[in-house]
Amino acid sequence: MRILDKYILKRYLGSFLFTLFILIPIAIAIDVSEKIDKFLRHTNLSVGEIIEDYYVNFIIYYANTFMPLALFISVIFFTSKLANNTEIIAINSASISFTRFLKPYFIGATIVTVYALYMNHYVVPNSNETLTKFDKKYFATHNNVKENYVKEFSMRLGKGRYIYIQNFGIRTNRGYDFSYEEYDGLKMKYRLTANEITWSKRDSTFKLSSYSKRRIFNDRDSIETGRKFDTIFDFSPRDLLYVDYLSKEMTSAELKSFIEKSKLRGVKNLNAYYVELYKRTTLPISSYIMTLLAVCLSFRKKRGGMGINMAVGIGLMFIYVFFMKVAEVLGAVAGSNTMLLIWMPNFVFGSLAFYLYLKSKK
Template identity: 25%
Template sequence: MRILDRYIVREFLGVFVFSLAIFIALSAIVDLFDRLSRFFDVSGMVVIQYYMNRLPWFGFQVLPVAVLLAALFSLGKMARYNELLAMKMGRLNSFRIVVPLLVLGLVVSFAALILGESIIPRMNERALNAYRVKVQKVAPFQRTKDNDIWYRAKGNRFLHISLLDTTSGNIRGLTLFELSPDFALLRRIDAREARWQNGQWLLQDGEISWTGPDGTYRVNSFTNFTLYLDEKPIDLAQVMRESEEMSSGELREYIEKLAKTGANSVRYQVDLAAKGSTAFSSLVMALIGIAFALRTGKRGVMTWTGACVVVAICYSILNSFSISLGRGGVLSPVVAAWLPNALFTAAGLGSVLRVKS
């Protein structure tokens, strides 16, 4: 790495680390004030544990803004002291000058992607579970859908469950429909109660109905009946989890599970696509910051800071709007997630290339 590149990297990292620390602290303070009334009834250790697990998520959210300001202020400082002019007089064009910042933006994006697939989901899950159980006093099973459940099981079977207690595995009101490949009803089982015991479902007080080979409709009652299903109580409950608590692989499996049950998974498909686009928004913000910084001249970065903040806000608004369109089915999940990045990358890159050497 050339001496000039090391100098640019050092200037960028100084502003970046400072900005990141400030924004993480501000995010934690805002979140604390938002939840303050709910923290009165819990110990201070619970609050500390919640925020220790939540801080990486706050950092993930503010990374793009920290990169934006780092690119703007580091290059802006060089412009103020005529360092950019000296570089250009040394036969370096504008694009070559900013290459180290683009590489840093890319490195931050990959780091965000890796952390977003490993550490952050696990810590988010611990933080949110602790908050729900210890602060909101919500029992774990109440996070699941426990009534009026329709579930498509293996073997072309459909289940309707009136009430499910996921802590005990007991079902009140179970109906199972067994269908042929062409969706003709082969058998129906109704039970007043079902219990998960020793890896199988034990049905009580019900009846089995089917149509015999001669076309007659037959019904047999039972007191106890063993039903063999691969699905466990927790599978039937369709545990409700936030996208931020899952990695891309877990979210993909969750989407497949929802699809099998016939539930609408569009929201999670958009969130899955957005995991990658959110991570690479740091690179987009680096481009935007560079584009503004190269135009600051000796007037100082403060001249362009306001405009840069407005652009960042516009990006956030467009991103939220695009995600909403995706969840509403207007845009495909991939387009909804990546459209803001594509538009702002094109604008930022075009602006950098138009700067005179």
């Protein structure tokens, strides 16, 4: 690696981290001002718990959220500075092509992308889970009936196997009027009913009260009744809920497994979960697009100086973020092509970046 490559790469990563470290304290300051009264309501909540359980995970989440914005602004900032200091003119005088000039930028973009992919797929979901638990315990923003109570729920567990629950409390892990049925084609061969069903998290078993088992043979039926019966089913109370924020709490492996199980269980619209899965890859990949776009916008010295580059860059960045949010909303709609919509902002801005690259190369 040449001295020039090391110099640009150092400036690339340094400017990116500096911009990110500026944005994160601003986000923390705004969040503290909004939540300070909620923190003070809980006298048993220590400063250490707030920092460890809330703000550490808050930083992890928002660092990944702000990554494209921080990267774009930082590349425009230090590339404009190189242009204003006539350093890029010196680089061109040394017969270094524009494509070769981009090499250290893309090395830096690769480092950021690999790190962001790891964070998005494995670390951020765990942070989101901790944030949600803290939120439920102290802020109660998710503490509503829809997310704590399931009514008239049916689900397919596998081929020919179905369950039905009249109502189930997610917080209490208890439900009523439960039935489990097995079919051979259209013919029922087994049915289990219970007045009450309780989930034991400790050993992952279900405890049935006032149960009745019915086995159906060709020439007769077998019926068994009793007061208590413990059994295992291949679902848990969490599988009864289909709310968007749950997808943010699963690692990508868990999310893929959840989607496959849900498809087998006959859940019709899983697009909100696909949106979260695809977004974890598209956002880090945008590092390459944002880098190329920022360099093409700022490598020439302009009369307006760095200010005009920053204004154009921030405008494009907000258009990109807006485009992504629209794509996420449309992608979650039943029947939409989620993958196409989630990748669309990258396709559009990638095409723009490539066009500017060809233009700048000349």
